[in-house]
């Protein structure tokens with residue numbers, strides 16, 4: 441039996457759709473009542489007080505846009521269905537324009553410990569072009585409001601590769617690095633077919649891979665100078681401020697998941713709910729999970745390696761052996777060669793991707809993945 445469980449809840453509502461967005465989101469708040477009724481029914485169905493919950497994450501969409509009324513009900517339902525007496529972290533994603541005093545008071549009263557803001561860029565022209573509803577000033581107002589409500593654990597998401605200059609991007613990183621944040625997530629822009637930004641860009645990235653790699657390295661250096669240590673390829677945190685919920689995913693932990701498109705991992709089963717909001721509302725509860733897969737020990741070992749090597753401190757070889765009864769270097773036949781070529785390094789018991797190879801981590805992991813049991 442797994443000791444630590446987390447919960448992810450997907451809240452799909454957004455006031456408007458950003459031009460690059462490929463997440464499951466919906467701008468029609470008139471279906472909120474039906475959506476949340478189904479969400480609560482789903483939580484009732486999978487209620488389990490035997491697995492103490494360690495972290496909770498409300499993502500979206502824009503959870504803050506759903507407003508205090510619904511968020512309050514979600515936390516009441518969570519308390520009814522799960523044992524939250526061991527909770528260590530509760531994160532709620534917020535957008536600046538919907539972060540009101542009323543919302544912050546509600547989040548505080550519900551025990552939320554961490555806020556995650558979608559900032560993306562500090563340049564108003566860029567924010568407008570990608571369809572964000574906030575300007576930089578709206579973000580700082582929301583941030584300082586959150587601080588004045590007692591929130592000390594705050595993340596901002598930034599994006600590399602937006603339609604702006606290299607200098608604009610660096611200005612964003614330098615500006616964010618001195619704000620009262622203790623965590624910064626830095627994601628590469630992904631252009632998805634069918635989004636308006638894809639059409640705007642004629643399907644081609646705004647920067648080459650090499651340019652983006654340089655921008656990433658520069659950003660990592662600036663963040664490091666300001667005390668943000670990289671602990672995962674896209675995540676930087678001040679000392680002891682890593683996101684426990686995300687670390688739990690990367691360490692192959694178990695988690696419940698509720699809402700449209702939410703993916704969970706309970707006991708040895710991974711599942712994903714139906715993607716569309718209307719399907720989620722319409723389908724009977726027993727048909728919400730569109731994909732369910734039992735994970736066997738070999739798959740779990742593979743996932744443990746693939747997820748753990750994304751972390752700056754990598755994986756423990758002895759933990760791998762203890763958990764899966766196999767020698768890592770034999771389990772993945774390419775491991776020795778990757779170490780020999782400097783693409784993986786062994787430091788005592790830890791196996792890591794070297795910091796200067798983080799930008800090619802996907803090809804390193806792919807080589808490792810394909811060598812399993814060769």
Ligand code: SF4
Nearest residue numbers: 454457458461465501
């Ligand atoms: S706020 Fe987030 S989820 Fe909503 S449309 Fe924009 S990118 Fe998508």
